[in-house]
Amino acid sequence: MRPRLLIIDGHSMAFRAFFALPADKFMTSGGAYTNAVHGFISMLATLIKNEQPTHVGVAFDAGAHTFRTEVFPQYKGTRDATPEPFKGQVALIKEVLDAMNIRYLEKDRFEADDILATWSTCAAEAGMEVLLCSGDRDTLQLVNDHVTVLYPVKGVSELKRYTPEAVEEKYGVRPEQYPDLAALVGETSDNIPGVPGVGPKTAAKWVNQFGSLTEVLNSAETIKGKVGEKLRDHLDQVRQNREINRLLTDVDLDVMPNDLTVQQWDRNKLHEIFDMLEFRTLRERLLAMMGAVDQGTHDEGGAAQGASTQIMEVAAGELAQWLSSTRQPMGLAVAGKGVPSRGTAWQIALSATPESAVVVTLDELSDADSVALRQWLMDPHYPKIVHSAKEAWHALHSFSGGVKGVIADTELAAYLAFPDQRSYGLEDLSIRYVSRDITPVAHQAQGSLDLGLDDTDDALRALANRAAVLPQLAQALDAELSDRSLTALYQEMELPLTVVLAQMEHVGVAVDLEQLRSLDAFFAHQGSEAQKAAFEAIGRQVNLGSPKQLQEVLFDQLDMPKTKKIKTGYTTDAASLADLFVKTGHPFLQHLLEYRDSTKLRQTVEGLLKSVADDGRVHTTFQQTVAATGRLSSTDPNLQNIPIRTETGRRIRQGFVVGEGLDTLLTADYSQIEMRIMAHLSQDDGLISAFQAGEDLHNFVGARVFGVSIDEVTPQMRSKVKAMSYGLAYGLSAFGLSKQLNISVGEASTLMDDYFTRFGGVRDYLTSVVARARTTGYTETIMGRRRYLPDLTSDNRQRRENAERVALNAPIQGSAADVIKQAMLGVDAAFRSEGLSSRLLLQIHDELIVEVAPGEQEIAERIVREEMAGAMQLSVPLAVSVGTGQNWHDAGH
DNA sequence: CGTAACACGTA
DNA sequence: CGTACGTGTTACGC
Numbered sequence: 018m019r020p021r022l023l024i025i026d027g028h029s030m031a032f033r034a035f036f037a038l039p040a041d042k043f044m045t046s047g048g049a050y051t052n053a054v055h056g057f058i059s060m061l062a063t064l065i066k067n068e069q070p071t072h073v074g075v076a077f078d079a080g081a082h083t084f085r086t087e088v089f090p091q092y093k094g095t096r097d098a099t100p101e102p103f104k105g106q107v108a109l110i111k112e113v114l115d116a117m118n119i120r121y122l123e124k125d126r127f128e129a130d131d132i133l134a135t136w137s138t139c140a141a142e143a144g145m146e147v148l149l150c151s152g153d154r155d156t157l158q159l160v161n162d163h164v165t166v167l168y169p170v171k172g173v174s175e176l177k178r179y180t181p182e183a184v185e186e187k188y189g190v191r192p193e194q195y196p197d198l199a200a201l202v203g204e205t206s207d208n209i210p211g212v213p214g215v216g217p218k219t220a221a222k223w224v225n226q227f228g229s230l231t232e233v234l235n236s237a238e239t240i241k242g243k244v245g246e247k248l249r250d251h252l253d254q255v256r257q258n259r260e261i262n263r264l265l266t267d268v269d270l271d272v273m274p275n276d277l278t279v280q281q282w283d284r285n286k287l288h289e290i291f292d293m294l295e296f297r298t299l300r301e302r303l304l305a306m307m308g309a310v311d312q313g314t315h316d317e318g319g320a321a322q323g324a325s326t327q328i329m330e331v332a333a334g335e336l337a338q339w340l341s342s343t344r345q346p347m348g349l350a351v352a353g354k355g356v357p358s359r360g361t362a363w364q365i366a367l368s369a370t371p372e373s374a375v376v377v378t379l380d381e382l383s384d385a386d387s388v389a390l391r392q393w394l395m396d397p398h399y400p401k402i403v404h405s406a407k408e409a410w411h412a413l414h415s416f417s418g419g420v421k422g423v424i425a426d427t428e429l430a431a432y433l434a435f436p437d438q439r440s441y442g443l444e445d446l447s448i449r450y451v452s453r454d455i456t457p458v459a460h461q462a463q464g465s466l467d468l469g470l471d472d473t474d475d476a477l478r479a480l481a482n483r484a485a486v487l488p489q490l491a492q493a494l495d496a497e498l499s500d501r502s503l504t505a506l507y508q509e510m511e512l513p514l515t516v517v518l519a520q521m522e523h524v525g526v527a528v529d530l531e532q533l534r535s536l537d538a539f540f541a542h543q544g545s546e547a548q549k550a551a552f553e554a555i556g557r558q559v560n561l562g563s564p565k566q567l568q569e570v571l572f573d574q575l576d577m578p579k580t581k582k583i584k585t586g587y588t589t590d591a592a593s594l595a596d597l598f599v600k601t602g603h604p605f606l607q608h609l610l611e612y613r614d615s616t617k618l619r620q621t622v623e624g625l626l627k628s629v630a631d632d633g634r635v636h637t638t639f640q641q642t643v644a645a646t647g648r649l650s651s652t653d654p655n656l657q658n659i660p661i662r663t664e665t666g667r668r669i670r671q672g673f674v675v676g677e678g679l680d681t682l683l684t685a686d687y688s689q690i691e692m693r694i695m696a697h698l699s700q701d702d703g704l705i706s707a708f709q710a711g712e713d714l715h716n717f718v719g720a721r722v723f724g725v726s727i728d729e730v731t732p733q734m735r736s737k738v739k740a741m742s743y744g745l746a747y748g749l750s751a752f753g754l755s756k757q758l759n760i761s762v763g764e765a766s767t768l769m770d771d772y773f774t775r776f777g778g779v780r781d782y783l784t785s786v787v788a789r790a791r792t793t794g795y796t797e798t799i800m801g802r803r804r805y806l807p808d809l810t811s812d813n814r815q816r817r818e819n820a821e822r823v824a825l826n827a828p829i830q831g832s833a834a835d836v837i838k839q840a841m842l843g844v845d846a847a848f849r850s851e852g853l854s855s856r857l858l859l860q861i862h863d864e865l866i867v868e869v870a871p872g873e874q875e876i877a878e879r880i881v882r883e884e885m886a887g888a889m890q891l892s893v894p895l896a897v898s899v900g901t902g903q904n905w906h907d908a909g910h
Numbered sequence: 911c912g913t914a915a916c917a918c919g920t921a
Numbered sequence: 922c923g924t925a926c927g928t929g930t931t932a933c934g935c
Contacts, residue, residue, distance in 0.1 A: 562930055564916055583916080585932095590917060617918060620929060646925060648921085655927045658920035666919085691921090747923030756922080818922085826924040830921090834925095862921040862925090 022140045022274050023070035026129045026151035027077040027121060030173060031057045031107055033152045037172030040102045045295045047808055047816040050102040054109045059299060060150075060173040061119075065279075066306055068148055072140075072277040075114060075121035076132035077107065084126050085261055092209070092261060105812065109294065116287040118280035122272045127265070130155055134264035137164050140274040150176065155199065155262050160184050160192035189221035197230035200258035201248075209258050212251045214244050230259055282307060288449055292438065293807065304448065326485040327373040328477060336377070337389030345369040346400040346424060348487030352480050355408025356653075357522035357636035362412040364477070365390075366484035371453070374481035379416055390417070397422040402487040404428050404443045406512075407641065410519040419519065425491035426512060432642035433507050434497045436804055441642060447486045450493040455482035506800045506835075511641065514838055517845045517857065518639045518649070525634030526656070526858045526866070527676035529904070533622055536668060540619035544612055551608035561612050564589050570605070577601055618666060621659070625672070628654045634676065639860070646827050647802045647834040649860055657861045661909070670906035679855075680871045682908040685881045685899045686864035687837070689714055691746050694799075694832045697891040701778025708893035715739040721775040722768070741772050745779065746829040748822030783825055790824045798831035799889065800839075836888050836895070837863060843884030851876060866905065874901070 034056025043052035065073065085092045114121050122132055130153055137147045141163040149156055150167040160166050160179050167176040177183070184192045201220035203211020211220075223240070227233045234256065237249050248255075284307070291300040331339045347369050353362035368374035382390065393399055394417040403409045406426040410419045431441040447453045457478035498504050552558050555574065559566045567589045571577045578600060580593035587593075591610060598606040628635050640650040651657040659673075660666025675682045687693075692714060696704035707717040712727060719730035719738045740757055741749075755765035773780040790796045791810060795803040804827040808820035841860060844867070848855055854870035855877040865885065869877045878899055885897045900910035 560931080562917095563932080564930095565932075585915070588916085613917080617929090621919075624928075640926090643927095644925060648925060650926050651920095652927060655920085658918085658927070660919060662919085744923055747925095749923045752922045754923090822923060823925095830925060833921090864921085 018071070019144070019146055020071045021068065021146045021148065022072040022074070022136070022277065023064060023068055023148045024133055024136050024150065025061065025064075025073075025075045026133055026149075026153060026156070027057075027075045027110065027123075028107065028129055029152040030060065030150060030169070031110055032103070033169050034060065034173045035100070035103050035106065037174070045293070047811075047813075047819055049294075049811075049813055049816060050106060051109065051294050051296070053103060053106040054113065054294060055296060055299060056173050057110050058113050058296075059302075060176075062299070062303055062306060063174075064148075064150065064167070064176075070148065071279055072145070072274060073119050073279055074136060074272070074274070074277040075119060076129040076136070077111075077121060077123040078129045079123040079125045079127065082126060083128050085128070087126075089257065089261055109290075112290050113287075113294075115283075116290050117282045120272055120277055122270060124268060124270065127268055131265040131268050132270060134159055134266045135268045135270055136274050136277075138266040143274065145274060154204075155196065155264060157184055157188075157192055157195045158262075158264060160195075188217055190224050194224050194229070196259060196262045197224050197233070199262050200230060200255050201233070203258065204262075209261060210251075210254060211258070212244070212255060213247050215247065219244060230255070284449060284452070326368070326371070326478070326481045328481050329373050329375045331375050331377070331386075333383050334385055336382070336386035337393075339375065340367075340389055340393040340399070343369060344399065346402050346488055346491070348374070348484040348491075349401045349403050349409065349420070350480050350483035350487070351403075351409045351412045352476065353412040355405065355410075355412040357411050357519075357638060358414075358525060358630050358632065358634075359636075360408075360411035360414050362416055364480060365413075366480040368481070368484040369488060371485050371489055374484045376477055376481050394420045400424040402427065402491045404446075404483065404487065406515050407519045407522075410516070411523065414523060419516075423512065423515070425487075425495065426515060427487060427490050427494055428642055429511055429515065430491070430494035430498055430507060433503050433511060433802070434494065434501060436645045436647070436802075443483055443486070443490075446494075447490055450497075451486060451489045453486050453489070455479070455486050457482060501803060502801055503803065506802055510800060510835070510838055510842065513842055515641060517841055518641060520845075521857050521859065522636050522638055524856055524858060524868070525630065525632065525636035526868075527634045527674050528625065528629055529672050529674045530626070530629065530633065532674075533626055533669075533672040536672065537619060537622045537626065540615045540622060544615040544619055547608045547612035547615060551605055551612055554603070554605035554608055561609060562616070567609070571597070575601075575603060575605070577603070614663075614665070618660065618669065622669060622672075624654050625669075635673075637859070644834075645804055647798060647831040647838075648862060649834070651859075656859055659905075667906050667909075670909065671904045673905035675903055676868060678871075679868050680874060681869045681901045681903065682858075682905055683867040683869050683878060683881065683899060683901045684864060684905065684908040684910070685867070685885055685897055687833075687885065688896045688898055690833045690836065690863050690895070691829050692742055693891065693893050693895060694829050694836070695746060695779065695782075696893045697799075698828060698832070699778045699782030700892060701776050701782070703776045704779060705892055708896075715742065718742060718772075718776075722771050737768060738772070741768060745783065746826055748825040786828060787821050787824045796824050796827045796831075798828050798835050800832070800835040802831050802835060804831065833863060837865070837885075840885040840888035841865065843888060844881055847880045847884055848877070851880065853877060853880075866908075869901070 031053045035053035038052035038056045040050050040052045043055050044050055111121060124132060133149055133151060133156055137149055137159050140147050147164040148167055149159060149164060152169050156166050157179055160181055162181065166179040168179055170177050181192050184195060188195060188198060190198050198217060198220040201212055201215050202217055203209045223233045224230065227236050234252055237252060240248055287303065347367050350366045351362050352364040354360050362379055364376055364378050366374045366376045394413060399422050401420065401423050402425040403423050405428045406423040413420050427443065427446060428441045431446055444455055447455045457475045498507050548561060551561060555570055559570055565585065568586045571589065572579060572587060577597050580587045580597065591613065594606050594610055625635060630636055635654065637651045637656045638653050640652055643650045660669055693708055696708055703721060707714055710717065715735045715738050716727050716730045719734040720727045722738055723734050737758060741754060744754055751762050751766040751769055754769065755762045758765065786796065790806055794807065795805045797803055806820045806824055808816045809824060811817045837860060841857060844865065845857055853873050853876065855873045856868055857865060858868050859866040865881065867877060867881060882897050882899060886895045888895065898910055900908045902908035
């Protein structure tokens, strides 16, 4: 096959992409613009796929100064300054190119065009076929039988192919004559004036009539009319234009076409950069391309191998024998539903080697095999590797009572190594860490007579592939964790915690259906009353749940003062509405706020009612691999955001009750755990003595900051230092503090200074956390849990400052998560070793909820207090407060 | 039908 | 122009 070279004009195409895609739609969560990167790489991917080049190179402009601007200072002089959102994107494009192992080049004092011209000339001479992708029409002069220009017509997705014929058809001149034509016509965007009144048609006519530009100029006298006059006036200009638009084909370059062979892409780098850019679909497109390309090669260098795991049969009655034949860690994949209390498993796949897996269908097992499998699953001495062990536990619960002996959970491991990722799909991890594509090759879709069977086959193969990749993947991830010193956190805290969480979810928390239903009715009634009143206040009906319609009412109809600006206009959030009420006193606002309150509460109650299981209990799912700080989160339903701040909201907590046959609910929470961790991490003398003194923290701090004695601290002083203390852990600014406390920025700033004067250790600690993270690239909790913060060195201020706040918060929030997780392990273990029936139900970040069995009140409370307070040895005591009651509300304190 | 934007609940 | 989450609604684009 003839070698085919694809050359891209980097800046010109990036710029086209930038204007083709909306900048605000392509932005990372950190605020970085990526539209040009996305458009450029997408275009490049399409080109590579469609054109199948053997060589690829990209040329960039080196800077504003070129030999052309030296001779013609006005060249490109009218260009506007580069748009702010475009800046920096070229650097990102280069990073992606690096990951794709595509060479790029720029050369001082030359334009990308000259590199293009040199490469294409040289390549054509060497017998290559050349594709030139550029948005600069000057490159048309390079077109010949071996060189085709791809010129963007609409955005960057549609490219027109300029062959010699196409150039001639469009401009009426042969490619090598194009610069003659362009010299006459001029180019506004490059600040090159042409002959006034002469457009492409006239210019082409002349060039054809006289044969070349030189001849046109020599014959200028003979051209009649106004245009002839204009031409004679601009002879020098046209000559100069022709000098400028001549591309150099003999620039001395370090990289030449032979150096541009297509290489394997760097999978890891590609993932890294796409993670950063938050490109999901583009990543998948490239991965798919990679797979397609890889299949054609026999290269093992990082290529994803299509997994072809052999599905093995185990004869009936021989499962026990097979299961006990090895103590090798076994990959375990479960097909079924891994939801708490309603889980089911249909099939499981087991595999200790990449080549083969045993798949069994549970309801087809003989009694003996079924027993053997159950025993094997629950035998901790048979090591298992699972992706999401908690889901497997739920899926298998009704079959075997769960699963024991899980020595590796690849989802959990991936989360600990890269806590900032959105998800940890096994397919992705497999491609990324063991270069194995586990998606089964789809069975021939057409011409097949038994499609139903194929579907089942695919599902089976997928399951087998999943199990078969696990041992290798676990090994790779173990190495990642070990490199990051996360092995202890993984094996001694997170893996054991999975089992505790699975049991908590399985047990669920009992609710009083009657109570919740009547609350629902109450909130519904309250809401409709408020709605009615709101409509009366404005004399019409609107959808009170629509911020858009509310904006119309408030700012158009009622002409109220504008609130804080948001993307879609002005905010109607509660704080602003309350503010507006103070200013206008309009009753609509009051009714609206009331409506919002009761609808929100009604939604919460209805959500709960919908999730009550047949056993009369609510089974939440605790997400162990979501929060980047190491916290748990709760979904389906979220039981970590049940209202507590208002009296009406608290009534919902009365609906969570102690289950039948049990005695009480016990809630236990850490008081001020984040400030205690701050004291421990900062080793600030003042803060440490505050906690050791056992005084009310905020009074103590207030006394120090304001220079008074503790009993002289007023409530105002207390609330100020309280806000300050809490804000510290979030990277609070003077501006933010002033806004929260409704004081001037100056006042807030003074407060911060006073605070830091008295608690210098805190200030030093906060500074050092950021500084350290900047050098190491990550923050660390007490247990060594890491959070990586590449943005700390970003050029983008918004991104950088955001990363700094994250760096301040992550060790505090994350260490608090470490502490309570340790406490949960302790409480669970102690309940078991004491043979209690009491059990953990919920965790709400700094609080544990326990259901206490009859007669266990005293010992359960003692265990909870001891295990929580003693979870870790810090420089300050961990204070725990406990309450009990028949429902969550009454158990609170 | 899926996703973004908004608003709001918790620690 | 303080962190970390999840959910329900509306609006809008495919």
